[in-house]
Amino acid sequence: MKWSNKEIRKWLRILHRDLGYLMVGLSIIYGVSGYILNHINGADPAFKKEDKSITIKKDLTQKELLSEWNQLENNPKAKKVLRINEDHYRLMLDGGVGIYEVHSGTIDYQLYSKKPIIYFFNKLHYNKVKYWTWISDIFAFTLVFFALSGLFLVKGTKGIKGRGKWYLIAGIVIPLLFLLWM
Known part of the structure; x- marks a missing residue:
């Protein structure tokens, strides 16, 4: 055909x-x-970033910081604390990350949530x-x-x-x- x-x-x-x-x-x-x-x-467009800051006790060790953070209410659980240098620690959070400034006790952190x-x-x-x-x-x-x-x-x-x-x-x-x- x-x-x-x-x-x-x-x-x-x-x-x-x-x-x-x-x-x-x-x-x-x-x-x-x-x-x-x-x-x-x-920035990953699939996630919303929320910047936060709190002040806790200063001059904490890695172990003390992990314990102190995980006792706070309304914050995600910290999985790990890593030393950046003498003055700063990085907090590896459930759904975020933070930086602890040893001498001031300030933690600046970001939380990430999915935009479904x-x-x-x-x-x-x-x-x-x-x-x-x-x-x-x-x-x-x-x-x-x-x-x-x-x-x-x-x-x-x-x-x-x-x-x-x-x-x-x-x-x-x-x-x-x-x-x-x-």
């Missing part, structure tokens, strides 16, 4: 449309997490969910299909033979310019 250009275009349109509906959720996840990851600014939706989106984006590679690969191949099938959906002066070719050329040239510019 020989297919006409009209029949090919019809089936490309059907597949393009139906796969497009199927891939909306994945497109949103990759789009949102991609945008967020592009604008990290040195962003955390989940980023886990998917980074492919850190079991079996997600299959979905991710299907999505990647679907994007390639969208790109190629989209070339032939419109015919005439607005299609690939008309102004479409200029957009296609621009879409190829832009990443090449960045490659040459690097």
Whole structure:
């Protein structure tokens, strides 16, 4: 059976449309997490950071500091205390980290909590969910299909033979310019 250009275009349109509906959720996840990851600014966007400071007894040893911290109420448990230098200790906290200044007794610390939706989106984006590679690969191949099938959906002066070719050329040239510019 020989297919006409009209029949090919019809089936490309059907597949393009139906796969497009199927891939909306994945497109949103990759789009949102991609945008967020592009604008990290040195902090993990999947976590909210809360800065805190308290003052406790000064001149404590590592062991005393661990005991003193873990007796405080409304603070996360300290797992470990590490010496930084003569004047400072690092507190490794459940969900955070702190710095104890020996001579003042001041502890400046940060607590981190997950932003559930962003955390989940980023886990998917980074492919850190079991079996997600299959979905991710299907999505990647679907994007390639969208790109190629989209070339032939419109015919005439607005299609690939008309102004479409200029957009296609621009879409190829832009990443090449960045490659040459690097």
